Amino acid sequence: MKATVALQHGPGSPFSLEPVELSRPAADEVVVRMAGVGVCHTDWTAAAGTVPLPTPFVLGHEGAGTVTAVGPGVNSLAIGDQVVLSFDACRICPQCTAGHPAYCVLSPALNYSGMRPDGTTTMSQEGRPVHGSWFGQSSFGTHALASVRNAVKIPSLPEGLSLDILGPLGCGVLTGAGTVMNVLRPRPGQSIAVFGLGTVGLATVMAAAVAGCRPIIGIDPNPRRRRVADDLGCTHTLDPDATDDLDWALAEITGAGADFTVDTVGSDTVVRQALQALRTPGVCATLGLQSMENDVTIDQGHLLMGRTLTGVIEGDADPRILVPRLIDLWRQGRFPFDRLVRRYPFHRIEDAVEAGRTGTVVKPVLVFD
Structure with missing residues (x-):
């Protein structure tokens, strides 16, 4: 053929x-x-x-x-x-x-x-x-x-x-949504901050909205993506390049820090920020692929205080289950x-x-x- x-x-x-x-x-x-x-x-x-x-x-x-x-x-x-x-x-x-x-x-x-x-x-x-x-x-x-x-x-x-x-x-939508639905599994009212608002990040935002998270914070320097995130469920969006102290801004929104953070970028700086933005205890999921070998340095003190850093591939999803579920959520007007x-x-x-x-x-x- x-x-x-x-x-x-x-x-x-x-x-x-x-x-x-x-x-x-x-x-x-x-x-x-x-x-x-x-x-x-x-x-x-x-x-x-x-x-x-x-x-x-x-x-x-x-x-x-x-x-x-x-x-x-x-x-x-x-x-x-x-x-x-x-x-x-x-x-x-x-x-x-x-x-x-x-x-x-x-x-x-x-x-x-x-x-x-x-x-x-x-x-x-x-x-x-x-x-x-x-x-x-x-x-x-x-x-x-x-x-x-x-x-x-x-x-x-x-x-x-x-x-x-x-x-x-x-893939992209499945990765973000699956990370929330299969790995983090937040309860309604728990907070989440999403670093990077591309396809994976915005799918994370939509899934967090479905789960009832609040607040939902999106962080991205691209104003177009921040506007989309506002429409898709974010309660707050931040420009990291225009925020004098991102840690302080996140702490003001969440109180003691976010229950969950999601890194969709994969850079050393963003992984550290996402881990640092957590409350104690809290979970950071890193999803971003920079390259097959990508050194990241973290502060062990952040982990010793009860925080978790976990990597996630493809949202730890079974596509046969999650893809139909996402289509059904679209049908309901929720995704x-x-x-x-x-x-x-x-x-x-x-x-x-x-x-x-x-x-x-x-x-x-x-x-x-």
Whole structure:
């Protein structure tokens, strides 16, 4: 099967829209005709070379579309099913069977290697291998070969919600919302401060509002994002560059400090600030990816006083459970993630990436004719 993909021939190279041949789906695979795919921070950091990938490669890991072919013996999905594509997981290791597929023991091989676990690739060009399987999908293309394990079936869409913008539910939105719902689990009335108001941070804000947190404080230097955060549930927003003493400002709002903080940036400075902003005891979740190796220095005294610093991947979520739940919350008018999205035609992928990187758009989504 032919597909047109955004091919990269090396780290830092531009996206090049080129034809490839998809291999036949294996026994645990499906072919998905893409309706839309989100552009995520992880994609452009990987494109820059922070994740070592064999070349040429195809990125994209927030896809949504319609199944057009299934592999032998596949019975959990059928041609015509609408799906959201998320991260891949084996579903049989101890972490997966315990309800934590984000920490699957085979996660590196299934999501970051550029090929199937058996070493074969899902795409080729003129007989040469093209490396895909990025998060089990590589959905920067008109079609993607995905695993049945990471394809979440959407039986019906609520009126007013279109398939092309559902992809971000599979990663960025899932990460922020899952961190609140699965890891922090705040009680109504508990306070939370969110550092960084991109897709992950704003999903955190919306989930905190669903949980009944108060106050909800958003911290970001970008005024556009702060305005969006105000509309999505923040009771307070702060510009860290214009706040003389951020610690003091947070203490004034929360009293003795926040019950929870979430770092979506991943820098040394922000992790320290997020930990320092906690009351005793309190929990800070760090989600931001800077690079595969990222040294962070913290004050042990902050931990000895009963605070917790925890890392979270993919919201510690099972996409099969959380994605439908988020769609249902959207139906109820309580999780308006669609307000983060701006659509771009596929051929404008460079514009979409630049808009996401510079923060002029919260969540660019590539759409296909």
